[in-house]
Amino acid sequence: MQLNFNQLWRYQDEFLHGIQMTLTLTLIATVFGLAIGLAGASLSRSRFAPVRIAIATYVELIRNTPALIQIFLIFFVLPYAGLRFPPFYAAAVALSIYMGAYAVEIFRSGLASIPKSQIEAGQCLGLSKFQVFRHVILPPALRNIYPSLTSQIILVLLGSSLASQVSAEELFHTAAFVESRTFRSFEVYAVVCAIYFVMVLSLRLLFSGFERIAFRWPTRR
Amino acid sequence: MALVEINNVRKTFGELEVLKGVTIEVEKGEIVTIIGRSGSGKSTLLRCINGLEQIDSGEIRIGEQVVHAKSTDLRKLRQHVGIVFQQFNLFPHMSVERNITLAPILAGRVQKGAAARELALKVLTQVGLAEKIDAYPEQLSGGQQQRVAIARCLAMSPDLMLFDEVTSALDPELVGEVLKVMEDLARQGMTMILVTHEMGFARNVASKIVFMHAGKVHEQGPPAELFANPATPELQNFISSTR
Ligand SMILES: Nc1ncnc2c1ncn2[C@@H]1O[C@H](COP(=O)(O)OP(=O)(O)O)[C@@H](O)[C@H]1O
Numbered sequence: 138m139q140l141n142f143n144q145l146w147r148y149q150d151e152f153l154h155g156i157q158m159t160l161t162l163t164l165i166a167t168v169f170g171l172a173i174g175l176a177g178a179s180l181s182r183s184r185f186a187p188v189r190i191a192i193a194t195y196v197e198l199i200r201n202t203p204a205l206i207q208i209f210l211i212f213f214v215l216p217y218a219g220l221r222f223p224p225f226y227a228a229a230v231a232l233s234i235y236m237g238a239y240a241v242e243i244f245r246s247g248l249a250s251i252p253k254s255q256i257e258a259g260q261c262l263g264l265s266k267f268q269v270f271r272h273v274i275l276p277p278a279l280r281n282i283y284p285s286l287t288s289q290i291i292l293v294l295l296g297s298s299l300a301s302q303v304s305a306e307e308l309f310h311t312a313a314f315v316e317s318r319t320f321r322s323f324e325v326y327a328v329v330c331a332i333y334f335v336m337v338l339s340l341r342l343l344f345s346g347f348e349r350i351a352f353r354w355p356t357r358r
Numbered sequence: 359m360a361l362v363e364i365n366n367v368r369k370t371f372g373e374l375e376v377l378k379g380v381t382i383e384v385e386k387g388e389i390v391t392i393i394g395r396s397g398s399g400k401s402t403l404l405r406c407i408n409g410l411e412q413i414d415s416g417e418i419r420i421g422e423q424v425v426h427a428k429s430t431d432l433r434k435l436r437q438h439v440g441i442v443f444q445q446f447n448l449f450p451h452m453s454v455e456r457n458i459t460l461a462p463i464l465a466g467r468v469q470k471g472a473a474a475r476e477l478a479l480k481v482l483t484q485v486g487l488a489e490k491i492d493a494y495p496e497q498l499s500g501g502q503q504q505r506v507a508i509a510r511c512l513a514m515s516p517d518l519m520l521f522d523e524v525t526s527a528l529d530p531e532l533v534g535e536v537l538k539v540m541e542d543l544a545r546q547g548m549t550m551i552l553v554t555h556e557m558g559f560a561r562n563v564a565s566k567i568v569f570m571h572a573g574k575v576h577e578q579g580p581p582a583e584l585f586a587n588p589a590t591p592e593l594q595n596f597i598s599s600t601r
Pocket residue numbers: 371374376394395396397398399400401402403
């Protein structure tokens with residue numbers, strides 16, 4: 138087999154566009170997923186059983202079915218509900234819902250990791266429920282779940298390649314397009330694989346840099 | 359009128375009746391020390407006083423406020439009633455300064471910044487830890503953490519302070535520094551209700567000793583009398599077991 142990467146150079150702009158879209162998808166899914174996760178985790182401590190059951194159902198449905206099928210369902214089913222999204226946005230919605238379910242579980246374990254005595258100490262100082270949540274529970278909970286949360290974001294970045302299946306224009310979609318033009322399958326996928334690798338690696342560096350800035354207080358152990 | 363009036367308070371956890379009609383009065387400036395065996399309901403009583411626990415019947419009044427009345431704003435009440443726990447319960451992710459100033463800032467008592475820092479310095483000086491203002495709890499010894507916890511209460515200028523076995527989790531050599539801070543507070547006229555196993559401290563500092571047994575106030579009185587002439591065999595036993 139003779140390798141030939143030269144032809145791929147012509148598609149620089151397409152690759153750049155794909156990278157940009159993949160990162161945008163990941164960013165959207167992360168932002169909305171974290172919002173869903175935080176809200177869902179807080180609500181899952183609700184006194185009202187129907188609320189808790191609704192959240193548990195959502196989490197279990199998403200976590201126990203393939204992401205690809207979720208994307209298909211959202212892309213093909215939503216139009217019947219009068220919601221017609223272009224593929225990219227349908228994929229963004231699907232990935233947000235996907236990320237959200239995992240984030241609920243992660244946030245839940247984070248909130249549960251804060252001892253009751255800490256919450257009581259906050260109450261005893263005359264803090265409101267929200268103030269206790271914001272100042273006493275959230276920062277150490279975030280620190281505890283930071284590793285699993287960031288791993289999950291990386292899984293979403295890798296999983297965003299599934300969006301190509303509903304023709305959302307992201308990196309993997311670009312790869313398929315370039316392959317169909319050049320017929321250099323191995324070269325195209327090798328390059329795309331390397332790009333994913335570099336993106337994930339950079340993201341991990343970014344995350345660990347942020348961790349060092351955000352969570353500076355010393356801990357036992 | 360007494361500052362604190364605990365009147366015939368009953369409290370159950372499921373089947374277990376922990377407080378079986380407790381009545382105690384605390385005058386302003388008094389140091390009331392609660393002693394008694396483990397499980398006799400001392401912590402539960404303190405937690406009822408600042409509304410952390412509901413009560414089944416009876417009444418607890420602090421100043422003008424009836425703690426468990428529907429109309430009582432517990433947040434407001436707690437801004438005047440400090441509590442210090444056995445396990446310190448400092449916030450590990452906040453510096454000493456932030457631990458101390460969080461509540462006063464959120465309550466609008468002091469401005470963030472220089473004024474808040476000054477307040478932190480003032481109360482830290484009271485507990486002899488001004489130089490630790492920028493430390494984090496994990497960097498302090500148990501005794502130092504407990505003194506910061508006391509300073510954190512003081513920053514709200516409470517009318518009443520509750521102490522629940524605050525030296526029990528400390529290594530023996532660190533107990534003294536915490537007791538000294540509490541003695542200083544007593545001398546300055548702070549009203550305190552404290553649960554302790556430090557009988558020497560109770561004897562020297564308390565204005566009144568309350569001996570709890572089986573969910574009730576079994577005996578109470580000034581320390582000199584109570585320790586010299588315990589009226590009941592339960593208290594006699596308890597005193598001899600702590601020697
Ligand atoms: N939240 C709770 N739920 C059930 N039982 C409790 C609870 N808190 C305390 N108790 C029980 O109430 C009794 C009194 O406890 P406590 O007030 O902590 O005693 P003390 O502080 O005098 O050692 C104990 O038997 C304890 O097991």
